[in-house]
Amino acid sequence: MLKLKQVVGAALVDSLAAPTKMLAARRTAPEEFAGMWEFPGGKVEPGETCEEGLHRELQEELGVMVRLGAEIAGPGEQGWPLNARAAMRVWLAEVTDGTPAPLEDHDELRWVTLDAEELHALAWIPADLPIVSALLEAARRA
Numbered sequence: 507m508l509k510l511k512q513v514v515g516a517a518l519v520d521s522l523a524a525p526t527k528m529l530a531a532r533r534t535a536p537e538e539f540a541g542m543w544e545f546p547g548g549k550v551e552p553g554e555t556c557e558e559g560l561h562r563e564l565q566e567e568l569g570v571m572v573r574l575g576a577e578i579a580g581p582g583e584q585g586w587p588l589n590a591r592a593a594m595r596v597w598l599a600e601v602t603d604g605t606p607a608p609l610e611d612h613d614e615l616r617w618v619t620l621d622a623e624e625l626h627a628l629a630w631i632p633a634d635l636p637i638v639s640a641l642l643e644a645a646r647r648a
């Protein structure tokens with residue numbers, strides 16, 4: 507079977523030990539996703555592990571260094587299905603250096619309380635909705 511394009515994303519929380527907020531990012535492109543909220547991240551490049559790709563993307567997009575926590579595991583080996591060609595693995599993460607800024611790909615970043623009502627009030631990329639639900643479940647157990 508052909509492998510799906512591997513995307514990685516971060517559920518960047520205020521604290522891995524006691525998470526109360528998560529950083530949502532609003533995309534600027536492409537047109538079909540512009541204005542929608544997502545997990546910061548991107549495509550893994552050849553020769554990178556998923557974790558390496560995620561650290562790189564967060565440095566490029568937000569200007570931060572992070573510590574990764576647990577993976578929010580999806581239903582497949584490549585994580586959560588995004589579309590017919592791509593799937594995304596998502597990790598909890600916390601900032602270890604820097605302050606997140608919308609340097610690339612986003613026009614707004616927002617710390618949102620880990621609460622179903624607050625998170626679901628944002629217009630997420632539709633494929634992200636099951637991940638948001640799984641994140642809320644993980645936060646409840648943390």
Ligand SMILES: Nc1nc2c([nH]c(=O)n2[C@H]2C[C@H](O)[C@@H](COP(=O)(O)OP(=O)(O)OP(=O)(O)O)O2)c(=O)[nH]1
Pocket residue numbers: 513514515539543544545546547548549550563588592594611631633634
């Ligand atoms: N980063 C991210 N991408 C998502 C999410 N949900 C979702 O469907 N996607 C899709 C949008 C894109 O088609 C793909 C990720 O591509 P990207 O444009 O973020 O990747 P990239 O930064 O490496 O950009 P590029 O090299 O293609 O310019 O996954 C999400 O929560 N975060």
